[in-house]
Amino acid sequence: MRAVVIGAGIVGLTTGLALRRAGAEVVICEQAPEIRAAGAGLGLWANALAVYDELGIGEQVRAIGKPSEMYFHDSAGRLLDTPEFGVEDHRYLLVHRAKLNDLLADAVGRENIRLGTGFLEYREHANHVAVTLSDGSTEEADVLVGADGAYSAVRAQLVPGTPAQEHVGHHAWRAVIPAAGITVLRNRLILGSHGCRGGYVRTHDGSVYWLVNQFKSPPLTGTRKQQAMERARHLEDEGEDGILADLIDATPEELILHNQIMVVPPLPHWVSARVALAGDSAHAMSPHITAGATLGIEDAAVLSHLLGSTGDVPAALAAYEAAQIPRYAHVAELSAAVEHSPTPAEFAHHYAAFSHWMITQRPRHLARNQVGA
Structure with missing residues (x-):
């Protein structure tokens, strides 16, 4: 064959x-x-x-x-x-x-x-x-x-x-970066408000994979990093360690992947x-x-x-x-x-x-x- x-x-x-x-x-x-x-x-x-x-x-x-x-x-x-x-x-x-x-x-x-x-x-x-x-x-x-x-x-x-077809209003942002300067002791996947979920997981080579998703997102504004940071605010309450926001902030703009989800x-x-x-x-x-x-x-x-x-x-x-x-x-x-x-x-x-x-x-x-x- x-x-x-x-x-x-x-x-x-x-x-x-x-x-x-x-x-x-x-x-x-x-x-x-x-x-x-x-x-x-x-x-x-x-x-x-x-x-x-x-x-x-x-x-x-x-x-x-x-x-x-x-x-x-x-x-x-x-x-x-x-x-x-x-x-x-x-x-x-x-x-x-x-x-x-x-x-x-x-x-x-x-x-x-x-x-x-x-x-x-x-x-x-x-x-x-x-x-x-x-x-x-x-x-x-x-x-x-x-x-x-x-x-x-x-x-x-x-x-x-x-x-x-577009899964209307469903967007995803993610990146893999070295964990240098940010202590990530555990993996964390978070279900937040405003249709947002995301988190971070450690990879086998010492890097960290972070992701942020949102259902029913409002129209996007700003850079990819700004968009991801805006969603991260719905995932970590005040007083939490803020690791997700730190990881996003440490990611060069060109390494951040964004997708309108298609089905x-x-x-x-x-x-x-x-x-x-x-x-x-x-x-x-x-x-x-x-x-x-x-x-x-x-x-x-x-x-x-x-x-x-x-x-x-x-x-x-x-x-x-x-x-x-x-x-x-x-x-x-x-x-x-x-x-x-x-x-x-x-x-x-x-x-x-x-x-x-x-x-x-x-x-x-x-x-x-x-x-x-």
């Missing part, structure tokens, strides 16, 4: 690696001139780590990450406890996106990645798909996987009229006979559940398992869609419960309920040891 994967982000690279482990010949096409990652820190939950274990790189992934826990506090510093859930429902691995991308690129084989090569269109035939690329070349394959993110060009052809509307289908979507191209949603990459990694594993277990590509893709669309309908319900929680305590409860479901209810195609060795 031969596969073309569009996009060399985390999901595209994981898809390429999983398909190679399943015996496929793979070429990954990336329109950027280099392997790079948008964003800063990234949380990988137990279900994503299980996929990487099954692909043989789990220990390498853990070596570039720091074990962390997702517990929330209110703006007065009080822990918002969720006694109905266990400690395992709060644990994740914090990694830097760029370092994970580099590790995955090495694992899949950089000779299998075509950089500076964007996607233009595909044409499906009875027994193959022909993919036209931005350099004028054409790749023929048994299957095409669009793992090209929320603004997916593959999705634009497969499911026309479904562009990424992909629910799609009527994810596949055709020889084309499939994976990751954010299929289901980009609000990052307040911090599981987009983890869920996309599951897509890669499910897809590769199904394709590796049969020579019937259309049947494998149909099974993939039948498994994943209902799963993501439930993800959307759980995510909405978190987003619309009326109090910080309820936000913490619904968040733990989501993570518990996610790590205990793996897709049925991912029973342990089912991903190709």
